Amino acid sequence: MTLAAGIDVGSAAVKAAVVRDEGNDPVMLGYETVRIRRRDLDEVVRAAYEGALARSGVSADDIAYVATTGEGEGVPFRTGHFYSMTTHARGGLYLQPGARAVLDVGALHGRVVRMDERGKVLGYRMTSQCASGSGQFLENIGRYLGVALEEIGELSQRADDPEACSSICAVLAETDVINMVSRGISTPNILKGIHLSMAGRLVKLLKSAGCEGTVLVTGGLAKDEGLLAAMAEIAVERGLALSIENHEHSILAGAIGAAIWGAFRHKKLAQRRALPV
Amino acid sequence: MNAPVKKNVVKEPSMLRQKEMIAQHFRDLARAKEQGKKVVYTFVPGNLTELMLSFDCLPLHPEINALQSGMRKLSGEYIAEAERAGHSEDVCTYVKCDIGMMLKGNIGPTGEKLPEPDLLLLSYTGCFTFMKWFELLRERYKCPTAMLHVPYQGEGHFTEEQVQYVVDQLRSEIIPKFEKVTGQAFDIDRLRDLLGNSARAEEDLVYVLESAKKRPSPIDAYFGGVYYIGPLFTAFRGTPAATEYYRMLREEVDARAAAGQGPITPDGLLDEERFRLVVEGPPNWTHFREFWKMFADEGAVVVASTYTKVGGTYDRGFRHNPERPLESLAEYCLGCYTNLNMPTRVDMLTNYVKDYEADGFLINSIKSCNSFSAGQLVMMRQVEKRTGKPGGFIETDLVDPRYFSASNVKNRLESFFQMLAQKGQEVPA
Structure with missing residues (x-):
């Protein structure tokens, strides 16, 4: 049995997960998510890691491999670092074994990673530079409208007449939103309009990457049910055979994937008698 | 969280030689009028x-001035000046940089004032913007203009x-204009001598x-490549100095290849070639x-690029x-990269x-360059389909610093390198 921890350092939050691997069936024992909020990153990483250990009922000494991903290459106590594309793919597969793609929508970018039944990455596509920062943009709009990030999804689903907004540029979209507020458009209709514009680009991304079947949304916006509903609507409109899903632990996909990769690497090193001292 | 920066930046001797050649050329330009030399933009x-050289003219390339201004962090100011003068944000930034530099006194990259043109010579090879650019310069300088119309290779080859058609224009339009501007008669034997020098230099450049076909590649054919093409693509083609430069460069590259060394990067010799890329x-x-460092830090070496074929x-x-x-x-003009159709x-x-x-290919799409950027997404899909290799897509600009978002570029490059790295990797159960 191998215990491994995965730490995913994102631009808005640090996610940590502990995985027990007994061969072919890894199990997540516990996890922790800590928002960065301009605090010292080392402290946030430490808090996430220790939180995940405590919730897993294990101590740091039990962990054979600490795997980082995302921006975690500088974490001083890491054993190794893994690219986020491979960790999201493997973590996504753990959460949804039927998924053949993960759509990672976070504060910095939207990225789709296509994979096979083993989590091997087959291809990827990213949003263009002008559509970067989707998550951060939504958070800014929420702040402008006086809506908490967690409320956005639910409010959006109450829309009855969504108002279209620019899907190319966040600056243009913010101008659209200011104009909508002054015209008295309701908050749900504004939010749904934004969701539809973001969803339009993300679905296009899925199509251009050649995705079919189940897609698991990971990253910070995975919990936004309004965005998922908008993506599902657009996929149906465009006749695409896509099932766009999330999971209660979607945000942990990178950390879980890193932990699974860490356990795998540990076993390989042990076989070669090359474990780090 | 980046790797530590290596010290002791190494410059290739050929790079230093080229720097001296360029400096001398700008000194010659600064003294052109007093020495009675004619300047051709x-x-x-x-x-x-x-x-041009057969008529003893000194060539000056506005787009080279623009890129030099970009490298010297002057382009932002020049572009702002051109925009204040009414040029749109969407206009090619080479043009705006040049116009801005002109409006601010036409001080060249080496700090000396550039001479006004005696002739504007446009070889039209697929970039419509070049034509509008020279219309602006003609308006400003009121000097003679010569235009060589080069047919686009729409069929993928020339006839x-x-x-x-191009030769007829050279005989009936271009050469007579040179004779009129310089007061010299055309000397075809002199032209032949210069062309002979060119061919030798071209052989060495190729x-x-x-040499990038070797493993590891002793050169970076994009970041290093833009230096290697310098003399041959600008004022020196046909000169003994260019022929000598390429002989020297060839020896340098041969020496690195023989030692099994990679290219020289901003931080010195590249330790390990992890990825081989083609860049458009x-x-x-x-x-x-x-x-460049974003590539070098990941061990990514460009083994071939299309930009090094524009000249x-x-x-x-x-x-x-x-x-x-x-x-x-x-035939040279007809075959220029910007004159080729998309299938080619x-x-x-x-x-x-x-x-x-190559392990993959990357497109750097330029915000303000329609000649290059139009159709690049389609090209990427076609190349991916035909080679089975992953393609990456990033967006920057030529010389407008406002369009370079380091974190966005790095973010995309990292994803691209991640894709390449996991090829052939064993995956956990």
Whole structure:
């Protein structure tokens, strides 16, 4: 049995997960998510890691491999670092074994990673530079409208007449939103309009990457049910055979994937008698 | 969280030689009027350098000035000046940088004032913006203009009739204009001598570019490549100085290859070649070193690029030919990269990926360059389909610093390198 921890350092939050691997069936024992909020990153990483250990009922000494991903290459106590594309793919597969793609929508970018039944990455596509920062943009709009990030999804689903907004540029979209507020458009209709514009680009991304079947949304916006509903609507409109899903632990996909990769690497090193001292 | 920066930046001797050649050229330009030399403004693609030199003219390339201004962090100010003068944000930033520099006194990259043109010579090789650019300069300088119309290679190849059409223009329009401006008679033997020098230099340039087929590649054919093409693509083609430069460069590259060494990067010799790439599109000049470092830090080496073909597709076999002087100048212009149709460009990229055994290819799409950027997403899909290798897509600009978002570029490059890294990797159960 191998215990491994995965730490995913994102631009808005640090996610940590502990995985027990007994061969072919890894199990997540516990996890922790800590928002960065301009605090010292080392402290946030430490808090996430220790939180995940405590919730897993294990101590740091039990962990054979600490795997980082995302921006975690500088974490001083890491054993190794893994690219986020491979960790999201493997973590996504753990959460949804039927998924053949993960759509990672976070504060910095939207990225789709296509994979096979083993989590091997087959291809990827990213949003263009002008559509970067989707998550951060939504958070800014929420702040402008006086809506908490967690409320956005639910409010959006109450829309009855969504108002279209620019899907190319966040600056243009913010101008659209200011104009909508002054015209008295309701908050749900504004939010749904934004969701539809973001969803339009993300679905296009899925199509251009050649995705079919189940897609698991990971990253910070995975919990936004309004965005998922908008993506599902657009996929149906465009006749695409896509099932766009999330999971209660979607945000942990990178950390879980890193932990699974860490356990795998540990076993390989042990076989070669090359474990780090 | 980046790797520590290595110290002791190493510069290739050929790079230092080139720097001195360029400095001397700008000194000559600054003294051109007092020495009675005629100055010809022209562009890199389709340049007729040997013809200019045969009339003792000094060539000056506005787009080279622009990229030099970009590398010297001056372009932002020049572009702002051009925009204040009414040029739109969407206009090519080479143009705006040049216009802005002109409006601010036309001080060249080496700090000396550039001379006004005695002739504007436009070889039209597919970039419509060049034509509008020279219309602006003509308005300003009120000097003679010569335009060589080069037919676009819409069918993917040129015909004898097209060659003849260009040669006829050289005879009836371009050469008489040079004779009038300089007061000198055309000397075809002098042109032949210069073309002979060009062919030797071209042979060595191709040798250097093709050295990237070795593993590890002793050169970076994009970031290093833009230096290697310098003399041949600008004022020196046909000169003994250029021929000597390429002989020296070839020896340098041979020495690195023999020692099993990689290219020289901003931080010195590259330790390990992890990824071999083909790159389409011009580089960003305002953050050139930072951009290069994003590749070098990941062990990514560009083994072939299309931008290093804008001033001539010599690796496709073309050489200037002293036996057919005007015809070979015509064929040179017809074969310039910007004059090629999209299927030919896709063919070139596909062949580069295969011939240079690249792991993937990358497109640097330039915000303000329609000639290069139009159709690049389609090209990417075509090359991916034909080679089975992953393609990456990033967006920057030539010399407008506002369009270089380091974190966005790095973010995308990291994803691209991640894709390449996991190829052939064993996956956990």
